Ligand SMILES: Cc1cc2nc3c(=O)[nH]c(=O)nc-3n(C[C@H](O)[C@H](O)[C@H](O)COP(=O)(O)OP(=O)(O)OC[C@H]3O[C@@H](n4cnc5c(N)ncnc54)[C@H](O)[C@@H]3O)c2cc1C
């Protein structure tokens with residue numbers, strides 16, 4: 001079973017964000033970066049499938065989407081968790097794109113690898129789009145199941161059965177391999193890289209591919225190829241100042257219910 | 268002028284409210300009669316539903332009805348919508364940011380090579396028909412205003428509970444058009460085998476207008492009954508923080524936050540939840556937020572519209588009583 005996992009490096013979730021001078025992105029200097037939390041589930045799932053089968057190969061793939069991003073660190077983390085090899089897609093032409101151009105670069109790169117199963121995160125917690133995996137599947141012409149919290153792989157029939165979360169329930173979806181899955185929390189408990197794992201990761205192969213090697217024209221990728229442009233980023237509208245309701249509990253609760261009913265029109 | 272297409276999702280023979288919200292917003296985006304607002308409904312027995320989009324602003328309703336459409340399929344649904352889009356050349360295709368919409372929209376956008384705007388919370392239309400769309404990023408810490416380079420077939424999902432449907436009008440002579448479904452059978456596709464409902468017909472968090480959530484402050488799974496009783500009195504859905512979910516007190520489908528659900532209710536009541544930034548990521552767009560916490564320095568109070576500093580074991584039961592009084596009084 002050959003599995004490729006696509007991972008993204010994102011700002012740590014507790015980061016305080018500042019808007020850059022041009023007003024269309026965040027200031028990345030001084031931020032600390034992590035492996036996207038949903039991609040951890042994807043890497044863990046790949047490793048568990050390989051371990052269960054007793055054979056297979058796990059490749060991790062990441063595209064640098066911004067000059068200041070260091071996807072090689074995210075890739076090393078994955079190698080330290082136990083992935084076998086890594087490919088970094090890095091070219092100035094890839095930067096500043098959107099979901100579509102990211103999916104295009106990943107899909108074209110994936111055509112150069114062999115795989116039975118592709119694993120993605122449900123969404124990257126920076127752009128919060130939840131799109132790239134699904135778009136890669138469409139570009140490759142393979143089926144996908146998104147937001148999966150349970151996955152069974154049947155090697156004999158070359159099918160998968162995946163449970164995906166929907167409102168008020170789950171959908172059990174079957175698909176033939178090769179397929180693409182986007183991973184949701186609940187799928188597994190990601191392992192921490194062990195010390196020997198971290199040492200071993202340094203010896204594992206990490207290749208870098210540029211735009212020519214992926215075989216895409218520069219006007220189709222990155223900022224040039226993007227379908228969307230960011231006009232500006234701004235802070236969300238400030239919430240109106242809140243109010244602490246003083247007094248003993250019984251009185252405070254009465255007052256709260258009155259406020260919710262009469263002032264906020266909420267109940 | 269090119270129309271706006273609104274995909275009105277149905278499950279189990281019921282239209283989702285967010286589809287009507289999307290229709291309402293589509294109508295507001297364009298001057299009356301300037302652009303046609305066309306609704307699309309897909310499913311196995313959905314003819315009876317065609318009136319509802321018409322009563323909520325659609326001038327035309329396209330229906331794809333077939334027994335094979337009983338379950339959602341991203342492949343088949345996107346094939347149907349692609350065909351409609353190529354024929355009608357809409358400026359935008361709008362749908363709810365639901366499990367289905369968030370699955371379908373990226374696929375459709377990739378197929379049509381068009382711009383994808385996921386999970387919008389505000390929309391405006393430029394004179395050229397391109398949308399200025401506001402979407403939260405970084406777990407809601409920032410809002411990005413984005414614009415498609417090509418103002419045709421922009422694919423947009425809208426966050427549930429953010430936009431309002433129009434007041435229903437009697438639909439007199441609406442045009443219902445049946446779509447023929449010609450799906451290319453050669454592509455390997457993912458098929459839904461079955462769906463399971465969450466036990467107890469629980470109210471869905473992302474659709475609820477009121478949510479009562481419990482956190483680690485509850486100290487144990489048995490005390491979630493306090494939350495459930497308040498929720499029952501309010502007709503609310505029950506949510507949980509990650510700490511409560513990781514402790515095994517509630518399944519992950521209850522989790523609100525960065526690695527859980529994003530909700531936008533009218534009212535969110537956080538009980539024994541500190542309000543970590545990752546929890547806020549899922550609920551900061553709630554209209555009214557109530558925090559009940561015994562630590563006056565809990566970050567949740569910074570977000571709260573109303574706060575009570577106190578022991579939830581005391582406050583929540585009293586609150587349930589007062590709500591019951593209000594409802595019966
Ligand atoms: C990558 C990542 C993703 C995450 N995703 C999520 C997510 O999706 N959702 C999420 O919720 N968290 C998420 N977290 C975790 C988050 O950082 C917090 O740890 C979590 O939200 C804390 O849950 P809590 O508020 O229930 O617990 P605590 O932080 O322990 O807070 C409990 C609160 O209860 C109060 N309390 C205690 N006893 C009482 C009492 N008797 N009466 C009243 N109040 C009382 C305390 O004062 C305290 O404020 C994530 C973290 C990371 C790193």
Ligand SMILES: Nc1ncnc2c1ncn2[C@@H]1O[C@H](COP(=O)(O)O)[C@@H](O)[C@H]1O
Pocket residue numbers: 006007008036038039061062063064065099102106119120121122123124125127128129130131132133
């Ligand atoms: N630059 C990237 N390199 C590799 N994988 C990516 C990249 N961006 C997104 N992904 C993958 O796509 C998923 C969804 O991302 P998004 O659509 O941006 O929310 C992520 O969880 C990753 O698995």
